[in-house]
Amino acid sequence: MHRRVDPFDRRRVLAHLTERGQEYWRRLDRAVRAGRPTLxxxxxxxxSLLGRLAATLEGAAHV
Known part of the structure; x- marks a missing residue:
């Protein structure tokens, strides 16, 4: 994980996954999705609600 101070609000710290962290996240996501029962x-x-939740969480992960 990379951390840096937000250039617009120095009280905040911005955190981003490294390439290794992103790969781990993708593997974990695939494993969870593979074990999830179908509707x-x-x-x-x-x-529909789960799709909206997933989209929101994916968007939050990329911020």
Missing amino acids: GDGDDLLR
């Missing part, structure tokens, strides 16, 4: 046809709302 049935009646689970459209749950599928």
Whole structure:
């Protein structure tokens, strides 16, 4: 993980994954997704909400 002071707000510290950390994250993500049960046809709302949550978390991981 790389850390540096935010140039706009010196009270904050910005943290970014290194290439090694990103690879670990990808392996972990694949393992979790592989072990996750599939949803049935009646689970459209749950599928939609989980998709929104995943998109939000992915966006937060890249900030």
